[in-house]
Amino acid sequence: MSNPSLLILAGDGIGPEVMAEVKRIIDWFGANRGLTFDVSENLVGGCAYDAHGTPLTDATMAKAQEVDAVLLGAVGGPKYDSLDFGVKPERGLLRLRKEMDLYANLRPAQCFDALADFSSLKKDVVAGLDIMIVRELTSGVYFGEPRGIVKEGNERVGINTQRYTESEIARVARSAFELARRRNNKVCSMEKANVMESGVLWREVVTEVHQAEYQDVQLSHMYADAGAMQLTRAPKQFDVIVTDNLFGDLLSDLAAMLTGSLGMLPSASLGAPMANGRPKALYEPVHGSAPDIAGQGKANPIACILSFAMALRYSFDKGDEAARLERAVEDVLADGLRTADLMGPEGGSPVSTTGMGDAILAKL
Amino acid sequence: MSNPSLLILAGDGIGPEVMAEVKRIIDWFGANRGLTFDVSENLVGGCAYDAHGTPLTDATMAKAQEVDAVLLGAVGGPKYDSLDFGVKPERGLLRLRKEMDLYANLRPAQCFDALADFSSLKKDVVAGLDIMIVRELTSGVYFGEPRGIVKEGNERVGINTQRYTESEIARVARSAFELARRRNNKVCSMEKANVMESGVLWREVVTEVHQAEYQDVQLSHMYADAGAMQLTRAPKQFDVIVTDNLFGDLLSDLAAMLTGSLGMLPSASLGAPMANGRPKALYEPVHGSAPDIAGQGKANPIACILSFAMALRYSFDKGDEAARLERAVEDVLADGLRTADLMGPEGGSPVSTTGMGDAILAKL
Ligand SMILES: CC(C)[C@H](C(=O)O)[C@@H](O)C(=O)O
Ligand SMILES: CC(C)[C@H](C(=O)O)[C@@H](O)C(=O)O
Numbered sequence: 001m002s003n004p005s006l007l008i009l010a011g012d013g014i015g016p017e018v019m020a021e022v023k024r025i026i027d028w029f030g031a032n033r034g035l036t037f038d039v040s041e042n043l044v045g046g047c048a049y050d051a052h053g054t055p056l057t058d059a060t061m062a063k064a065q066e067v068d069a070v071l072l073g074a075v076g077g078p079k080y081d082s083l084d085f086g087v088k089p090e091r092g093l094l095r096l097r098k099e100m101d102l103y104a105n106l107r108p109a110q111c112f113d114a115l116a117d118f119s120s121l122k123k124d125v126v127a128g129l130d131i132m133i134v135r136e137l138t139s140g141v142y143f144g145e146p147r148g149i150v151k152e153g154n155e156r157v158g159i160n161t162q163r164y165t166e167s168e169i170a171r172v173a174r175s176a177f178e179l180a181r182r183r184n185n186k187v188c189s190m191e192k193a194n195v196m197e198s199g200v201l202w203r204e205v206v207t208e209v210h211q212a213e214y215q216d217v218q219l220s221h222m223y224a225d226a227g228a229m230q231l232t233r234a235p236k237q238f239d240v241i242v243t244d245n246l247f248g249d250l251l252s253d254l255a256a257m258l259t260g261s262l263g264m265l266p267s268a269s270l271g272a273p274m275a276n277g278r279p280k281a282l283y284e285p286v287h288g289s290a291p292d293i294a295g296q297g298k299a300n301p302i303a304c305i306l307s308f309a310m311a312l313r314y315s316f317d318k319g320d321e322a323a324r325l326e327r328a329v330e331d332v333l334a335d336g337l338r339t340a341d342l343m344g345p346e347g348g349s350p351v352s353t354t355g356m357g358d359a360i361l362a363k364l
Numbered sequence: 365m366s367n368p369s370l371l372i373l374a375g376d377g378i379g380p381e382v383m384a385e386v387k388r389i390i391d392w393f394g395a396n397r398g399l400t401f402d403v404s405e406n407l408v409g410g411c412a413y414d415a416h417g418t419p420l421t422d423a424t425m426a427k428a429q430e431v432d433a434v435l436l437g438a439v440g441g442p443k444y445d446s447l448d449f450g451v452k453p454e455r456g457l458l459r460l461r462k463e464m465d466l467y468a469n470l471r472p473a474q475c476f477d478a479l480a481d482f483s484s485l486k487k488d489v490v491a492g493l494d495i496m497i498v499r500e501l502t503s504g505v506y507f508g509e510p511r512g513i514v515k516e517g518n519e520r521v522g523i524n525t526q527r528y529t530e531s532e533i534a535r536v537a538r539s540a541f542e543l544a545r546r547r548n549n550k551v552c553s554m555e556k557a558n559v560m561e562s563g564v565l566w567r568e569v570v571t572e573v574h575q576a577e578y579q580d581v582q583l584s585h586m587y588a589d590a591g592a593m594q595l596t597r598a599p600k601q602f603d604v605i606v607t608d609n610l611f612g613d614l615l616s617d618l619a620a621m622l623t624g625s626l627g628m629l630p631s632a633s634l635g636a637p638m639a640n641g642r643p644k645a646l647y648e649p650v651h652g653s654a655p656d657i658a659g660q661g662k663a664n665p666i667a668c669i670l671s672f673a674m675a676l677r678y679s680f681d682k683g684d685e686a687a688r689l690e691r692a693v694e695d696v697l698a699d700g701l702r703t704a705d706l707m708g709p710e711g712g713s714p715v716s717t718t719g720m721g722d723a724i725l726a727k728l
Contacts, residue, residue, distance in 0.1 A: 076558075090558045120597050125484045141505075141526060141560060148561050155530045158565030162505060162524040165516070192613070194440075194454045196505060197512050201522030225617040232596065232621040233484050249556070250614055253589040257596040 004316055005067040006037045009044040009060070012080075012089060013289025014299035014353075015073025021301035021357030022071060022308050025325065028364055029312075033321060040067070044096070045075025045089035045289075055092030064096055068274075069315040070282040071308060072096075074289035097137050100280045102269035103168065104175035105137040105248065106310070107286060109235075109255035112264060114333040117344060119260030121232075126258055131238045132183065133255055134176040135248025137269055139168045140198075142245045162198050164244065169205040175270070176242035177214040186218045186239035190227040190247055202244065224251065231255055252286070262287045263300030263341045266307035268314050281315045283307040293340075297352040300339035302329055305360060328363035332356070368642075368680060369431040370401045373408040373424070373460075376444075376453060377653025378663035378717075379437025385665035385721030386435060386672050389689065392728055393676075397685060404431070408460070409439030409453035409653075419456030428460055432638075433679040434646040435672060436460075438653035461501050464644045466633035467532065468539035469501040469612065470674070471650060473599075473619035476628060478697040481708060483624030485596075490622055495602045496547065497619055498540040499612025501633055503532045504562075506609045526562050528608065533569040539634070540606035541578040550582045550603035554591040554611055566608065588615065595619055616650070626651045627664030627705045630671035632678050645679045647671040657704075661716040664703040666693055669724060692727035696720070 006026070010019035029035040042048075042060045049055050055075070064070050075089040085091075096102070111119065111129035119126045144161030151157075173189070180187045189206045191199035203221055210219045222230065224247040230237065231251065235258050243251060256265050265287070271280030285303030293299060306329060313322035337359050340350040351359065370390070374383035393399040406412075406424045413419050419439070428434050439453040449455075460466075475483065475493035483490045508525030515521075537553070544551045553570045555563035567585055574583045586594065588611040594601065595615065599622050607615060620629050629651070635644030649667030657663060670693060677686035701723050704714040715723065 085561065085564055088558060094559070120489045121485050144523075149565050152529070156565055156569075157530070158526075158528045158560075158562030159508075160526040160560045160562045162522075162526065164522045166519045166521070192610070194452060195458070195613075196522075196524045197449065198522030198524045200449055201513050201520055205520075225613045228592070228614045228618040229621040229626075232618055246556070246610075247614075249559075249589045250592045250611075254592040254596055254618065257593040262593075 003036045003038045006039045007063055007067040007070045008039060008041045009070060010041070010073040011044050011075045011289065012046040012077050013074055013291045013294040015075070015289055017294070017297065017299050017353050018285065018301040018304040019071070019073045021353060022304050024357055024361060025305055025308060025364075028361055029321065032364070035318070035321065044072065044092045046077050046080040048092055049080065049083065049087055049089065053087070055087060055089050056095050061095065061099060064100060068276070068278050068281070069311045070096065071311065072282055072284040073304060074285065074287065076289045077291040094142065096282060097269060098143060100282065101138055101271045102280060102282055103136060103138045104172050104270045105135040105252075106179070106268040106270065107133040107135060107252040107256070107265070109133065109252070109259055109265065111259045112261065112330065112333055114330070115259070115261045115264065115342065118342065119258060121258055121260075126235065126260070129235055129259060131235060131255060132179055132240045133248060133252040134172060134179065134240060134242045135252055136168065136172040136244045137248075138245075139164055140245035162196065162246070164198050164202060166201070166205050169202050170209050173206045173209045173242060174213070176240050177210065177217050180217045180240040184239040185216070186220075188220045188222055188227070188238055188241050190222050190224045190241060190243040190251065192224050193221075194223055206242065227251060228254060231258065256286050261342060262303070263339065264302050264306065266303050266310050268307070268310040270314060278315050281311065283311045297354065298340045298350070299353050300341050301353050301356055305329065324364065328360050331363045332359045335359075367400045367402045370403045371427055371431040371434045372403060372405045373434060374405070374437040375408050375439045375653065376410040376441050377438055377655045377658040379439070379653055381658070381661065381663050381717050382649065382665040382668040383435070383437045385717060386668050388721055388725060389669055389672060389728075392725055393685065396728070399680075399682070399685065408436065408456045410441050410444040412456055413444065413447065413451055413453065417451070419451060419453050420459050425459065425463060428464060432640070432642050432645070433675045434460065435675065436646055436648040437668060438649065438651065440653045441655040458506065460646060461633060462507060464646065465502055465635045466644060466646055467500060467502045468536050468634045469499040470543070470632040470634065470678075471497040471499060471616040471620070471629070473497065473616070473623055473629065475623045476625065476694065476697055478694070479623070479625045479628070479706065482706065483622060485622055485624075490599065490624070493599055493623060495599060495619060496543055496604045497612060497616040498536060498543060498604060498606045499616055500532065500536045500608045501612075503528055504609035526560065526610070528562050528565060530565070530569050533566050534573050537570045537573045537606060538577070540604050541574065541581050544581045544604040548603040549580070550584075552584045552586055552591070552602055552605050554586050554588045554605060554607040554615065556588050557585075558587055570606065591615060592618060595622065620650050625706060626667070627703065628666050628670070630667050630674050632671070632674040634678060642679050645675065647675045661718065662704045662714070663717050664705050665717050665720055669693065688728065692724050695727045696723045699723075
């Protein structure tokens with residue numbers, strides 16, 4: 001049997017730096033835990049545009065379809081801000097999501113005990129926070145047609161289309177219910193059914209799936225604006241939140257910021273099972289490419305490392321190895337090790353990207 | 365010259381209770397400040413549906429078009445949750461916004477000193493917060509066509525259309541720049557130009573209006589997901605935020621919740637000037653109809669009272685009288701008076717809706 005395969009797309013900005021630490025971790029699992037991966041690498045985002053005039057080549061796209069999991073760093077940067085919409089770095093990422101059909105974006109928002117003080121929220125509001133946002137990732141206003149900027153009379157008009165089919169809603173709802181069963185058994189679904197018909201259908205279908213298949217899970221519904229409020233007011237009331245692509249974009253970033261440490265948060269984007277039973281999968285940190293600190297060895301590699309832990313859990317069924325890696329991260333934090341983004345007002349001296357990688361490897 | 369006219373639409377839930385206090389304040393201004401209004405009243409929302417089978421009658425709509433300002437309480441309640449989309453309470457409100465063409469929704473998020481402890485955010489993050497969100501209110505995905513739930517093959521599909529014309533963007537951008545000039549001269553515009561063409565056009569037009577007419581104002585752009593993060597992390601970095609209808613719905617609610625006291629926040633929705641020079645205008649509290657506490661005398665009337673203060677300022681050019689009313693509210697809070705929603709964990713005994721109204725009248 002051949003080794004499981006990984007495609008690494010480090011991308012732009014701090015992507016390559018944080019991914020370098022992940023590669024060392026991958027090597028450690030090969031050398032010490034008998035988990036050897038066939039690793040290939042390629043370009044995505046601005047660097048791919050620089051090399052090939054497109055943020056994702058067809059060859060890289062094809063490779064992504066073949067491997068067992070894709071690990072992505074980050075894309076984008078000011079250098080590419082004035083590029084045409086169709087070749088912006090983000091389009092590389094969106095193409096991967098769409099063509100791999102990665103419909104369930106899992107975004108855990110977890111507050112690490114050692115870091116609860118970093119939140120702009122009061123400690124008791126966020127300490128121990130552990131919620132999972134399941135964001136639909138391949139449909140909605142991100143991909144709906146018609147779209148574009150057209151001329152009507154002598155005016156330009158910007159158009160996008162929010163579009164959800166029943167089956168698109170049902171499959172991501174199932175992902176949320178399945179996850180809830182392995183957590184605290186609660187799902188809150190968010191939309192704007194009071195204003196948008198796509199939200200009316202969303203609520204209906206989630207309710208139908210719940211009735212038919214998941215009555216053991218507790219289901220509630222909330223308007224997305226109220227959801228933003230409740231996430232800010234009392235986030236611990238939630239277990240799993242399921243929502244559409246655009247609301248999920250805002251709400252998962254909001255939830256991430258509640259924890260106060262964006263540099264810590266991983267994500268998984270999962271599709272349907274492949275022939276080998278593994279889901280199509282892409283793992284990436286929630287943080288962006290942070291061009292302001294790129295190349296300075298200041299970036300926090302933990303979000304990217306924890307994304308690899310999610311890969312171990314969701315792609316390779318190695319929950320125990322994932323937990324080992326997560327524990328190593330927690331231990332390092334408990335020891336007081338901090339990258340620059342995690343320095344409180346008390347100061348102290350931050351450890352470098354590599355320094356953090358070293359420490360995590362030592363704990364492993 | 366005839367008196368300025370007001371149409372009061374108290375609506376559902378706590379709407380009538382909080383509006384009762386506003387009526388006493390209106391009377392006070394008539395008796396003591398020579399500001400007499402011609403006041404008429406009618407139904408909107410669920411109560412209008414109960415009486416007439418529609419959340420807003422044509423007669424009430426026509427009246428709203430005639431008066432100098434509309435004061436609205438709140439709409440909605442669980443009783444109406446199963447109504448058809450087209451007659452839900454919210455449609456009454458949306459029809460008012462659309463037909464009066466109230467394109468600029470002004471949502472101040474202000475943290476009252478006396479209440480800074482109520483926020484779920486750390487005191488230093490929110491104390492002194494004073495931002496103004498300008499939300500486009502008559503277009504975007506709230507009103508775009510095509511929309512609905514259709515059958516394709518054997519699947520239902522939910523569709524909404526995000527649609528913005530150049531002039532729709534330009535006029536709300538102007539509202540934001542004008543407001544910024546009277547505040548701290550900074551506007552941050554939020555969209556998802558990295559994903560949506562309507563966002564690309566939004567950014568372009570805001571930039572053009574800025575270049576042509578408001579170069580003295582500082583303009584920045586942010587993706588809406590980053591905006592949600594930054595509002596949570598460090599809200600005081602903002603002065604005026606301008607954004608579309610849907611992003612504005614979420615972001616203004618998020619901003620409102622930062623202050624910790626939703627019962628305090630007013631809003632104004634303004635359109636183009638009428639023949640008499642006054643803008644078409646509707647004023648309403650940010651909070652909803654709170655059916656769980658309706659009819660118990662527990663509701664906080666301050667948001668609704670401060671909405672009337674906004675009416676004094678924006679419709680009747682009585683900034684000094686508005687400030688008088690706002691000061692009365694601040695004084696009452698400084699005295700420690702609190703409705704039930706403002707009771708901290710220390711307890712104490714809350715004052716009723718009428719009690720709060722009495723106290724504010726006494727300060728006036
Ligand atoms: C980079 C951008 C296209 C992307 C999105 O909007 O989905 C990002 O914000 C995210 O949440 O992964
Ligand atoms: C009641 C509802 C239709 C409305 C909206 O979505 O605009 C409300 O949330 C608001 O923000 O005023």
